[in-house]
Amino acid sequence: MRTAHVRPARRATAALVALALCLTACLAGMVAPRQASAMDVVRCTGRPNSSDDKTVIQGATQSRITFEATVEEGEGVSVLTLTIPQDTTFETDDLAVTLLSGTDLMTRNEVSYDLEVVGQNLVFNFDEPLAQAGHLNIIVYGVYFPQAGGDMQVEATYRLASGDEHDIEGIPVIPVQGISGTEALSQWLEQQPWVQAWNANRFLHLFFDPTILVTSFPVVLNGFFMSVAIVALSFPLAIPVALVLALMRLSKFVVWRGIATTYVNLMRGTPLFLQIYVAFFGLPLAGIQIPNFPLGVIVMTLNSGAYMCEIFRAGILSISKGQTEAARSLGMNRVQTMVYVILPQMFRIVIPNLTNEFITLYKDTSLLAAVGVMELVMYARTIVASTGSITPYIVAAAFYLVITLPLSKITRHLEESLRGGKKRKRASTAEKGADAQKEAAHA
Secondary structure, three states: OHHHHHHHHHHHHHHHHHHHHHHHHHHHHHHOOOOOOOOOEEEEEEOOOOOOOOOOOEOOOEEEEEEEEEEOOOOOEEEEEEEOOOOOEOOOOOOEEEEEEOOOOOEEEEOOEEEEEEOOEEEEEEEEEEOOOEEEEEEEEEEEOOOOOEEEOOEEEEEEOOOOEEEOOOOOOEEEEOOOHHHHHHHHHHOOHHHHHHHOOHHHHHHOOHHHHHHHHHHHHHHHHHHHHHHHHHHHHHHHHHHHHHHHHOOOOHHHHHHHHHHHHHHHHOOHHHHHHHHHHHHHHOOOOOOHHHHHHHHHHHHHHHHHHHHHHHHHHOOOHHHHHHHHHOOOOHHHHHHHHHHHHHHHHHHHHHHHHHHHHHHHHHHHHHHOOOOHHHHHHHHHHHHOOOHHHHHHHHHHHHHHHHHHHHHHHHHHHHHHHHHHHHHHHHHHHHHHHHHHHHO
16 A cells, blocks of 8 residues: 555656756746857948938938948858849948947958949958957948838848858838929939039029929929919909999999998008908907918909909990990890990900909919918918028019919000000091091082
8 A cells, every 4th residue: 555655656756857857948948048140230221311300311312321230259251242222323432341349349440342233232252251249330322212212121141251141130121201303303403513503602592592493393383373273263253243343333322332432442442461361360250260262262352353343433434425325225224235235345445454453463362371371472481481592482483473474465465456446446537537528528
């Protein structure tokens, strides 16, 4: 009976010992140091090159790549191949290859090598295998990452003196921010000697910087479209408003005439800038919320309508009363006479003045920049605030001239045509008078 009790105890003891040995082996495997590679990456970075954000790397802009990896004592690295990302250009004239050694890695040791460039691969054949412990630091200058940007992955492999080849794993990607075509062109212009000589002149740099001219053009173009959209809506809307006001001012009913006169005098007698401020800051205080764009159209419509009212009124008064009398003699009432006889003649007369009003309205959209409407001047002012150059305002002026100069020429042509028509009419009347005199003389 005693022997029977001892055997199970021995078996349990043996099982515990076996389990302890297994646990010891597992723990030993877990804490055993990993065999280090001959080279491990320390860092792989690009130099930030954005003028706006000092931490951003932009594509199509000069940068550099800094690659650093450890070198183990006595390993003897004989060849290192560094693969630059696709579509990335680089220079090889001023490569910096240094072995940083010492406990603080402050000792710089120049490394002798022969360089072979194969496509995107930089192959460093070291004259003497690297056997000293330290950090191998390589800087590639004149790097231009792709314009589209993205995560740029640098790859590296090395060969030991024994002939074994290995990859360096865990190399971090270099995040590159894409840029537009105009920004790429601006970066290219900035490197040109003639642009640098041009910008050396303070006046030219402040008002006509080619690099800012290129980048501000597409931005200000958005404001140009916004200004054109405001005018394209407010000008047609102002025509019926002005026509109604003009008819009210010509009305024999004192109340209508007084309302129209008061409105026209109020709008023409106060600055448009003040009217914009009242609308954009006064209406919200009164609980009336209107988005900026439609509110800008409304203000411009109401202001332009007051000025066009006087144009229409003068045009109507310039029509001979004989036209009205002739129409009434044909049985037309007042409305028919105005619609079919007076207004068609009036519009032909006032076309040059309406063109001038359109030009004025287009230029006055610049005042909306003061209340945050993103039109032409507002976009230009945003760029000026970030660059400190007046060049964007020059670009905005060019966009104004694109509209105003052709319209001014059209206005002059219309005025000359009207004057020519009047001269021909007078000449025709004079000829008829002369013919009548001759007929009377013969009689």
